[in-house]
Amino acid sequence: MIQVTNLQKSYGGHLVLQVPSLFLEKGIHWFKGANGSGKTTFFRTLAGMLPFEGEIKLGEFDIRTNAIEYRLDINYGEAEPDYPEFLTANDLIHFVAKAKQASPNQVDELIDLLGIEPFLYQPTGTYSSGMLKKTSLIIAFLGRPKVIILDEPLITIDDATVQKVYELVQKKHTEGVTFLLSSHQDFRFEALPIKHLFEVKDKKIKELPLPNGENISK
Numbered sequence: 393m394i395q396v397t398n399l400q401k402s403y404g405g406h407l408v409l410q411v412p413s414l415f416l417e418k419g420i421h422w423f424k425g426a427n428g429s430g431k432t433t434f435f436r437t438l439a440g441m442l443p444f445e446g447e448i449k450l451g452e453f454d455i456r457t458n459a460i461e462y463r464l465d466i467n468y469g470e471a472e473p474d475y476p477e478f479l480t481a482n483d484l485i486h487f488v489a490k491a492k493q494a495s496p497n498q499v500d501e502l503i504d505l506l507g508i509e510p511f512l513y514q515p516t517g518t519y520s521s522g523m524l525k526k527t528s529l530i531i532a533f534l535g536r537p538k539v540i541i542l543d544e545p546l547i548t549i550d551d552a553t554v555q556k557v558y559e560l561v562q563k564k565h566t567e568g569v570t571f572l573l574s575s576h577q578d579f580r581f582e583a584l585p586i587k588h589l590f591e592v593k594d595k596k597i598k599e600l601p602l603p604n605g606e607n608i609s610k
Contacts (some may be wrong), residue, residue: 393415393418393538394414394415394416394438394449394450394539394570395414395415395447395448396411396413396415396446396448397413397446397447398412398413398445398446398447399412399448400444402445409430409437409595409596410595410596411434411596414597417570417587417588419565419587420565420586420587421571421572421589422573422574422586423435423572423573423574423590424591425574429593430597431543431574432574435541435543435574436468438541438572439466439541440455440459440463440466441468450462450465450466450539453465464535465537466541467532467534467537467540469528469529469532469541469545470528471544471547473525473527476516478515479515479516480514480516481513481519481523485502485527485530486499488531492535492536492537493535494534502534505556511523522553525548529542529545538570539569539570539572540569540570541571541573544575545573558583562584589602
């Protein structure tokens with residue numbers, strides 16, 4: 393699915409992440425780590441948002457040489473979205489929907505599911521953190537991606553929305569979509585079939601045993 397080889401990411405000449413080799417197969421993968429450990433840097437790099445040294449492939453598509461195909465196959469939901477304050481959720485969603493070749497029906501269904509109609513046409517500069525998060529979650533599910541990356545998907549949203557996110561992830565997972573999730577807190581393992589657990593620490597990524605001692609595959 394995703395093959396990472398000799399990845400190095402630095403800021404201002406300071407190495408922040410080094411991944412000699414990592415293969416992520418189909419399934420749901422959980423990445424954990426403290427603030428500043430490099431989780432978001434890794435996710436943003438996989439999403440094609442940051443320059444890096446090394447190689448990343450999603451299936452047959454290389455992030456550099458097959459940039460369009462790669463980005464159509466991978467979506468990213470940010471932990472703390474920061475949008476231009478004059479744009480509305482409607483502006484953002486429809487802009488990304490066009491780029492991701494999403495259908496109007498899919499857009500409408502996601503807007504309805506996460507209940508953003510009341511603020512859909514308000515500028516994002518007026519949004520609460522929960523409103524911003526719901527908008528970013530909708531954007532993350534647009535199109536027909538093979539991989540969806542959700543960085544801290546459960547923060548700043550209410551319990552009812554948390555349950556909807558779980559259900560949406562489960563639905564897409566059964567349709568063959570692979571998920572990369574991060575969280576400071578434990579996921580509800582009874583709700584999500586987590587296949588692999590990784591820790592981002594000391595500029596590295598290593599696999600850890602799941603709490604029940606076995607990988608869960610569905």
